[in-house]
Amino acid sequence: MLQQFYPQVPHSYSYELNKDMHFAAAHFVPHESAGKCVNVHGHTYFVNVTVAGDELNEAGFLVDFKTLKEIVHDRYDHSLMNDKKEDFNDKNAYDFPTTEVVARKIYENIQSYLNGMDNKPQCLQVLVRETPTSYVVYRPKNGGK
Template identity: 65%
Template sequence: MMLQQIYPSVNHPYAYELNKDFHFAAAHFVPADEAGKCRQLHGHTYYANVTVAGDELDTAGFLVNFAVIKRLIHDRFDHSLLNDDSESFNDKDPNRFPTTEVVARTICEIVQGHLDGTANRPQCVQVYLRETPTSYCIYRPKRKAGFDGS
């Protein structure tokens, strides 16, 4: 069971906002000398909050099914070595190292990839990813043209 937590809110123009909390256990290492101890293989229990927003509900009355968000991320990353997921991460491009920042962005990209295939097309507007009790990252994708109604 996760404790209730208040997350930083993201401004958006949508009528609905859905938040899904979940966690997953995964190992990683950061393949850069500047990473210090994090260059060594180690693991975390990551706590994530995914925020999806939109104006239209689907045929089930959902913005998106909570279970779908968890399945997309938890089933993919739980009890894995993130570095082995070559579709998401690699050890050549710093923008694809499995750092907290990149994992948060990747979660957003995976969720948005699913949402783009739905009829109501909601947007993943924020991913909050806690790596340790004292360290977390927030990723908010840049808004697309017309996102704010302009």
């Protein structure tokens, strides 16, 4: 079991949910200044997602933990992230599969799902740990990206 403390997001919602998960994936950064990262290599990514809201759904959940795992794990586990063209490309640095962009894409995919829920929970933060010593936190500014 992971026992990790994460940066907290100040908010005024009644409920806050955090989901830890991990996935194994390969990637490369398609830019000459990325050093060794221009080569295909892999990581076991550890992810923490923070979702908050004031209303529970008809099942008594803010959002089902299983659904959050499906949105992230099922999309990326055992993949070459560069092949996920719906998320990444090699033309725009804001779409390269860097840890920063992976965190933002996870947020966007989760928030897209949450937007369809009647109780309207919000994804407040996504933390992606690429190595034991390096992680990125993505927090959307008010109104999204």
